[in-house]
Amino acid sequence: MKEIFLLKLGEIVLKGANKRQFEDKLRQNVRRRMKAYGNFDVYLMQSTVYVEPMDELCDMDGAWDACHAIFGLVSLCRCRACEKDIESIYKTVEEYLGEDLDMAPSFKVESKRSDKRFPMTSIEISQEIGGRLAESHPTCKVEMRKPAYTVYVEVRDLAAYVHGPAEPGAGGLPTGVGGRAMCLLSGGIDSPVAAYMIAKRGVEVECVHFFSYPYTSELAKAKVLELARLVTRYCGRMTVNIVGFTQIQEAIRDNCPEEFFTLIMRRFMMEIAQRVGVQDGCGALITGENLGQVASQTMQAMQVTGAVVDIPVFMPLIGMDKEEIVTIARKIGTMDTSVLPYEDCCTVFTPKHPKTKPTVAQLINAEKKLDREALIQQTLESVERITVKYDDEPFL
Numbered sequence: 095m096k097e098i099f100l101l102k103l104g105e106i107v108l109k110g111a112n113k114r115q116f117e118d119k120l121r122q123n124v125r126r127r128m129k130a131y132g133n134f135d136v137y138l139m140q141s142t143v144y145v146e147p148m149d150e151l152c153d154m155d156g157a158w159d160a161c162h163a164i165f166g167l168v169s170l171c172r173c174r175a176c177e178k179d180i181e182s183i184y185k186t187v188e189e190y191l192g193e194d195l196d197m198a199p200s201f202k203v204e205s206k207r208s209d210k211r212f213p214m215t216s217i218e219i220s221q222e223i224g225g226r227l228a229e230s231h232p233t234c235k236v237e238m239r240k241p242a243y244t245v246y247v248e249v250r251d252l253a254a255y256v257h258g259p260a261e262p263g264a265g266g267l268p269t270g271v272g273g274r275a276m277c278l279l280s281g282g283i284d285s286p287v288a289a290y291m292i293a294k295r296g297v298e299v300e301c302v303h304f305f306s307y308p309y310t311s312e313l314a315k316a317k318v319l320e321l322a323r324l325v326t327r328y329c330g331r332m333t334v335n336i337v338g339f340t341q342i343q344e345a346i347r348d349n350c351p352e353e354f355f356t357l358i359m360r361r362f363m364m365e366i367a368q369r370v371g372v373q374d375g376c377g378a379l380i381t382g383e384n385l386g387q388v389a390s391q392t393m394q395a396m397q398v399t400g401a402v403v404d405i406p407v408f409m410p411l412i413g414m415d416k417e418e419i420v421t422i423a424r425k426i427g428t429m430d431t432s433v434l435p436y437e438d439c440c441t442v443f444t445p446k447h448p449k450t451k452p453t454v455a456q457l458i459n460a461e462k463k464l465d466r467e468a469l470i471q472q473t474l475e476s477v478e479r480i481t482v483k484y485d486d487e488p489f490l
């Protein structure tokens with residue numbers, strides 16, 4: 095019989111009252127992701143999502159790879175389904191996993207029988223299959239405690255399934271169960287990781303990027319769109335709002351004390367991100383800030399930048415070391431793009447001696463020559479909205 099994927103749900107969440115909503119969302123998400131790889135039947139039973147190919151044309155390897163990026167799943171098993179009798183189970187193990195067994199020095203069989211009508215217990219199934227395999231694979235010894243390879247047999251409602259070791263899923267909660275948030279996405283290492291981390295908690299993510307043409311190039315913009323595209327492997331399609339920031343930056347340069355440039359600019363970013371986000375139903379902002387990393391990332395700086403918004407600001411990287419952030423950036427595949435050397439608008443008018451312990455009163459004073467509201471309104475008039483999907487052509 096054919097290959098099928100069994101995708102296992104995180105258990106803790108299933109105990110809550112939201113079980114049904116969680117499961118429906120997850121099934122929808124898996125169904126949507128599988129579409130690109132052919133005609134799959136996706137159904138959910140016994141805390142497991144079944145992904146079954148409906149014809150020979152399905153791209154099983156592509157679909158399997160995509161399953162690793164779906165939030166809400168803790169482990170993934172690529173199996174062969176078979177009839178629920180011990181002969182078929184044995185035959186299927188031989189056909190499907192025989193080669194793996196020949197390469198491993200030791201093995202054991204672990205069985206699970208959720209269909210209690212099956213005449214053998216789990217232990218009996220393991221003993222029977224294990225005994226036969228030991229004879230047909232003499233170089234692979236039975237080893238109960240630390241086997242090099244484990245054969246799994248699951249006797250479930252519709253069929254029996256055999257598979258080798260499971261692979262870890264993406265974890266987290268299904269995209270869409272946790273509301274929506276707006277990520278301030280720069281071209282750096284941190285903000286794509288921040289977007290990924292909040293998306294992992296079931297939040298739909300939308301992005302905003304501030305762009306200062308001609309101080310920053312078209313390539314800098316393409317880089318940000320490419321970063322967004324890479325994150326959509328995990329969070330599904332997303333909208334990226336490109337906000338022209340030149341006028342605001344020039345107004346700051348011409349009218350404000352230099353030591354406050356970055357902070358004033360960041361206050362505009364936060365306020366504009368909130369306005370665009372709230373219109374789209376976002377209940378929070380996300381930034382890649384990290385305590386102590388740069389002058390604008392002290393707690394006093396965060397107070398003055400947070401003071402212009404009234405929705406929560408999520409900073410999932412706040413307490414991490416750079417190395418830990420880089421590890422995640424590598425894992426999700428954004429690192430190589432993030433380190434491309436295109437300038438960010440933040441670096442355009444960087445003060446020589448930025449204020450590290452500002453107060454809100456100082457900021458209000460430093461901004462007094464600006465007509466904040468007019469500047470924000472003008473900027474909002476020309477926001478460009480771009481929808482980004484993982485199967486788009488790369489932007490770079």
Ligand code: ATP
Nearest residue numbers: 278279280282283284285302303304381382383440
């Ligand atoms: P990153 O690696 O994400 O660029 P960073 O360490 O360079 O972060 P900053 O430049 O101080 O830090 O920016 C802090 C946060 O502000 C970023 O993580 C991002 O969320 C937001 N941000 C910075 N520049 C932009 C921009 N041009 N557009 C949108 N958001 C930005």
Ligand code: MG
Nearest residue numbers: 280282438440
């Ligand atoms: Mg940056």
